Amino acid sequence: MEKLFINGSVPLKGEITVNGAKNSSLPILACALLCEGTTCIHNCPELSDVDATVKILTHLGCRVSREGSDITVCTDGCCRCDVPDSLMSEMRSSIVFLGAILARCRSARLSFPGGCELGPRPIDLHLAALRRLGAQIDETGGTLDCKCDRGLCGNTVTLSFPSVGATENTMIAAAAASGRTVIQNAAREPEICDLADFLNKAGAQIYGSGESTIIIDGVPKLHGCEHTVIPDRIEAATFMAASAVTGGDLIIRDVVPRHLQPVIPVFEQAGCDIKCLQNIITVKSPARLGPFKCIRTLPYPGFPTDAQAIVMAASTVAQGTSIFIENIFDSRYKHTHELRRMGAEIKTEGRMAVVQGVDHLTGTGVTATDLRGGAALVVAGLCAHGQTAIGGLNLLDRGYAHLARRLRGVGADIERRAPDA
Numbered sequence: 257m258e259k260l261f262i263n264g265s266v267p268l269k270g271e272i273t274v275n276g277a278k279n280s281s282l283p284i285l286a287c288a289l290l291c292e293g294t295t296c297i298h299n300c301p302e303l304s305d306v307d308a309t310v311k312i313l314t315h316l317g318c319r320v321s322r323e324g325s326d327i328t329v330c331t332d333g334c335c336r337c338d339v340p341d342s343l344m345s346e347m348r349s350s351i352v353f354l355g356a357i358l359a360r361c362r363s364a365r366l367s368f369p370g371g372c373e374l375g376p377r378p379i380d381l382h383l384a385a386l387r388r389l390g391a392q393i394d395e396t397g398g399t400l401d402c403k404c405d406r407g408l409c410g411n412t413v414t415l416s417f418p419s420v421g422a423t424e425n426t427m428i429a430a431a432a433a434s435g436r437t438v439i440q441n442a443a444r445e446p447e448i449c450d451l452a453d454f455l456n457k458a459g460a461q462i463y464g465s466g467e468s469t470i471i472i473d474g475v476p477k478l479h480g481c482e483h484t485v486i487p488d489r490i491e492a493a494t495f496m497a498a499s500a501v502t503g504g505d506l507i508i509r510d511v512v513p514r515h516l517q518p519v520i521p522v523f524e525q526a527g528c529d530i531k532c533l534q535n536i537i538t539v540k541s542p543a544r545l546g547p548f549k550c551i552r553t554l555p556y557p558g559f560p561t562d563a564q565a566i567v568m569a570a571s572t573v574a575q576g577t578s579i580f581i582e583n584i585f586d587s588r589y590k591h592t593h594e595l596r597r598m599g600a601e602i603k604t605e606g607r608m609a610v611v612q613g614v615d616h617l618t619g620t621g622v623t624a625t626d627l628r629g630g631a632a633l634v635v636a637g638l639c640a641h642g643q644t645a646i647g648g649l650n651l652l653d654r655g656y657a658h659l660a661r662r663l664r665g666v667g668a669d670i671e672r673r674a675p676d677a
């Protein structure tokens with residue numbers, strides 16, 4: 257199995273470009289199922305999660321082709337409404353197909369998506385929302401048997417938590433339902449707006465995305481269209497942390513600075529000089545970071561849970577004490593065990609983690625515990641003394657394409673290879 261080998265303490269300098277957003281590509285690709293004819297989606301990142309989504313579209317009978325970051329989906333041959341366990345278990349967020357399949361086929365059969373490295377990943381909000389739109393859902397035996405013989409009907413859906421996935425599933429299902437759907441307490445993430453933009457290009461009538469109340473007036477059908485996925489704000493945050501921990505001076509291209517508003521002040525508070533110009537963010541970093549004080553993860557526009565591990569890695573070598581409170585997932589501190597093995601001083605208690613900055617980390621063999629935990633280990637390896645060898649790259653490949661090559665492009669001493677025999 258390949259590993260990432262990083263010799264740390266090299267200040268990163270130069271320009272690095274952010275890829276399209278994984279968490280936008282996945283729901284938009286699923287939603288393409290609802291569009292008649294051919295849809296072309298640009299700026300799709302080369303990730304294993306995107307590959308898993310393409311596999312499901314192909315299984316359902318769509319013709320999917322890929323050229324670089326462009327993915328074309330033709331739904332003329334769509335003939336199935338089931339997603340087998342083998343495909344569902346590859347990626348738990350495949351649940352976002354439920355709304356699209358149900359809306360197109362009036363029935364859907366998916367296996368229950370399991371938990372993942374972040375703990376149990378319930379879908380009760382998804383199912384309650386789809387039931388409000390008229391879906392009959394039988395959850396016995398680990399399989400979701402869903403149908404809506406007379407099609408879905410618009411309704412008011414109030415989410416008890418602004419779940420990203422449940423908001424996406426409801427938007428997609430409601431787009432082709434009859435009548436008006438109002439989603440209250442909707443998620444406000446940029447990826448929700450991107451999905452709404454895509455759906456409106458396909459003929460949907462969606463208003464208010466990005467706010468807590470979204471209105472969807474269902475239309476009889478959606479047509480193929482072209483769309484370019486927004487940049488990945490979490491990948492951008494990862495590069496910001498990489499600059500911050502190495503005393504670097506990075507120009508990060510193809511970003512939407514507005515999407516990083518919850519993250520930028522955190523790095524400024526720790527001593528980074530950050531400038532935003534149109535689709536560029538520059539990050540000039542001090543020789544040593546100040547404390548990150550207190551970071552609470554919250555739904556957007558709060559600090560993103562996906563950046564928690566990444567920023568925590570940076571805080572391990574900052575001055576003073578940094579505090580993290582993880583409010584979104586029950587089990588999102590697994591990366592702390594690996595960071596401690598590199599010399600980090602981290603104490604966790606329930607949702608809280610307290611990090612006491614140390615002078616430096618020491619490279620050693622570590623293993624990614626989940627996607628963003630793996631990214632945290634890369635950030636830690638970039639500033640550690642000596643060599644860090646990171647395993648579990650299958651988890652990292654879910655969310656970062658060609659990471660070693662791209663970081664080498666800004667001066668990192670990093671390579672991806674099989675361990676020496």
Ligand code: EPZ
Pocket residue numbers: 278279280282349376377378379380381382383417418419420421422561562584585586627628655
């Ligand atoms: C999306 O997951 C992202 N994934 C996650 O990114 C991200 O961490 C998360 O949103 C929060 O921003 C994709 O977009 C593919 P949620 P999602 O539904 O939709 C609970 C990454 O690293 N909940 O907003 O699954 C849930 O257990 C990934 O790129 C219910 O209780 O997140 C969690 O505690 C990781 N019932 C909280 O809500 C439900 O029916 C947030 O979940 C649904 C969710």
